[in-house]
Amino acid sequence: MINKKVNNVQDALQGIENGMTIMLGGFGLCGIPENSIAELVKKETTDLTCISNNAGVDDFGLGLLLQKRQIKKMISSYVGENVEFERQMLSGELEVDLIPQGTLAERCRAAQAGIPAFFTPAGYGTEVAEGKEVREFNGKMHVMEHAFKADFAIVKAWKGDEAGNLIFKGTARNFNPCMAGAAKITIAEVEELLPAGSLDPNEIHIPGILVNRIFQGGKYEKRIEQRTVRKIF
Amino acid sequence: MALDKNQIAKRIAKELKHNYYVNLGIGIPTLVANYIPEGIDVEFQSENGILGMGPFPFEGDEDADLINAGKQTITTLPGASFFDSAFSFGMIRGQHVDLTILGAMEVAENGDIANWKIPGKMVKGMGGAMDLVASAENIIVAMMHVNKAGESKILKKCTLPLTGVGCVKKVVTELAVMEITPQGFKLLERAPGVTVEHIVASTEADLIIEGEIPEMIID
Numbered sequence: 001m002i003n004k005k006v007n008n009v010q011d012a013l014q015g016i017e018n019g020m021t022i023m024l025g026g027f028g029l030c031g032i033p034e035n036s037i038a039e040l041v042k043k044e045t046t047d048l049t050c051i052s053n054n055a056g057v058d059d060f061g062l063g064l065l066l067q068k069r070q071i072k073k074m075i076s077s078y079v080g081e082n083v084e085f086e087r088q089m090l091s092g093e094l095e096v097d098l099i100p101q102g103t104l105a106e107r108c109r110a111a112q113a114g115i116p117a118f119f120t121p122a123g124y125g126t127e128v129a130e131g132k133e134v135r136e137f138n139g140k141m142h143v144m145e146h147a148f149k150a151d152f153a154i155v156k157a158w159k160g161d162e163a164g165n166l167i168f169k170g171t172a173r174n175f176n177p178c179m180a181g182a183a184k185i186t187i188a189e190v191e192e193l194l195p196a197g198s199l200d201p202n203e204i205h206i207p208g209i210l211v212n213r214i215f216q217g218g219k220y221e222k223r224i225e226q227r228t229v230r231k232i233f
Numbered sequence: 234m235a236l237d238k239n240q241i242a243k244r245i246a247k248e249l250k251h252n253y254y255v256n257l258g259i260g261i262p263t264l265v266a267n268y269i270p271e272g273i274d275v276e277f278q279s280e281n282g283i284l285g286m287g288p289f290p291f292e293g294d295e296d297a298d299l300i301n302a303g304k305q306t307i308t309t310l311p312g313a314s315f316f317d318s319a320f321s322f323g324m325i326r327g328q329h330v331d332l333t334i335l336g337a338m339e340v341a342e343n344g345d346i347a348n349w350k351i352p353g354k355m356v357k358g359m360g361g362a363m364d365l366v367a368s369a370e371n372i373i374v375a376m377m378h379v380n381k382a383g384e385s386k387i388l389k390k391c392t393l394p395l396t397g398v399g400c401v402k403k404v405v406t407e408l409a410v411m412e413i414t415p416q417g418f419k420l421l422e423r424a425p426g427v428t429v430e431h432i433v434a435s436t437e438a439d440l441i442i443e444g445e446i447p448e449m450i451i452d
Contacts, residue, residue: 027281027282027300027302027304027318028300028304029297029304030281030297030298030300030304031298053318076358077358077359077360077361078357078358078359078360079357079358080357080358086355089355090355098356098358098359100359100361100362100363100364101280101318101322101359101360101361101364102280102318102319102321102322102325102326102361102363102364102368103363103364104318105317105318105319105321105322106319106322106323108319109319120326120364120367121326121367121368122326122363122364122367122368123363123367124367124397124398125345125395125397125398125399126363126394126395126396126397126398127394127395128359128363158298168315168317169298170283170296170298170299170315171279171281171282171283171298171299171300171301171315172297172298173282173315173316173317174281174282174317174318175317175318176317177317177319178317178318178319205317222297222298223297224295224297224300224306225300225304226300226303226304226305226306227295227305227306228289228305228306228307229289229290229291229292229294229295229306230288230289230290230291230292
């Protein structure tokens with residue numbers, strides 16, 4: 001067994017420096033690496049380029065890094081529900097690159113899987129395709145997109161073991177498996193970290209080869225963005 | 234009478250076919266799930282990574298790890314499955330999802346759709362809309378025929394930045410059901426009590442009108 005366990009979030013985030021590009025898993029506030037984000041706020045790392053589907057809300061998720069002006073550029077598919085984000089974007093303090101969600105996911109997966117570029121129909125004929133190579137396949141137009149290049153990927157899983165194997169829960173899976181192994185170094189934070197051999201190999205979603213460092217998060221708030229319930233008649 | 238949002242959703246629900254996998258967008262499309270016709274089995278896909286999405290949970294049963302693409306808490310139904318975002322969009326681009334229902338700000342007679350950006354206003358992003366419209370074979374748009382100022386959103390050519398080109402097949406509005414043909418918008422049905430003349434006057438694009446146009450059957 002190759003041991004990927006580190007003792008705490010401080011050790012896990014060693015080497016993250018100003019100006020780096022970081023991928024962060026999560027969809028909205030679901031499945032985000034809460035402990036690592038809190039530590040990045042504490043570390044005061046700045047000029048970050050963040051690749052993440054969303055940008056959190058004002059006082060949670062990546063919104064915490066935005067509040068402290070630690071992010072220089074966001075690469076996302078949807079960035080609503082965040083007043084501070086809007087202010088920084090409109091004032092020009094924050095650079096924003098909006099890309100289709102499927103393209104975002106595939107650019108992560110391509111980086112993970114050693115595919116330098118790929119063609120997708122998404123965005124053809126729109127401003128997203130401007131300046132990009134387009135090509136016809138089977139009578140349909142496609143746009144060439146490139147794999148991401150990132151320094152760190154920070155993902156969050158439900159359970160993990162010391163070998164770095166990961167299991168996700170519900171829709172908290174989202175971008176996390178696509179980002180594991182898609183950067184030079186992958187950090188996984190998990191709700192429960194178990195000894196190697198505790199997880200059934202049949203049930204592992206991401207094998208430890210894609211994870212460099214794994215630690216158990218101290219606490220998870222798991223805030224719900226849109227609490228929606230059924231009425232009982 | 235022009236339809237309200239729930240009635241638009243009810244009319245669109247009649248387009249669901251047995252054993253369809255369906256992706257519902259945010260807004261009116263989400264309401265379609267409330268009106269699945271009797272005897273029809275469908276499974277809902279949400280692009281954040283679930284098939285077999287169920288209704289909202291009862292109070293106290295909310296799970297932070299279980300949401301839809303609108304970030305609302307949801308439940309699962311028997312047969313449900315979870316997957317990652319790349320896999321989810323693979324399923325969409327690979328045309329395994331039978332029907333996509335989404336909202337729009339403008340639709341043009343060549344099937345172009347604009348639904349993500351208004352120049353000069355805060356841009357929130359396209360989310361999965363560009364992937365969905367570029368990939369789906371069967372797209373129905375739920376939208377308002379005219380905006381609050383009374384201007385038509387059913388156009389010869391879209392004025393807003395596009396989400397996708399030549400992709401919309403059918404449009405259901407508060408006034409009409411229209412199909413997009415190689416010749417342009419074809420009027421199929423009108424809302425109960427709404428005249429063909431009223432629909433024509435509310436539509437900037439030309440409408441193909443053949444014979445008597447029936448009223449929609451909502452219930």
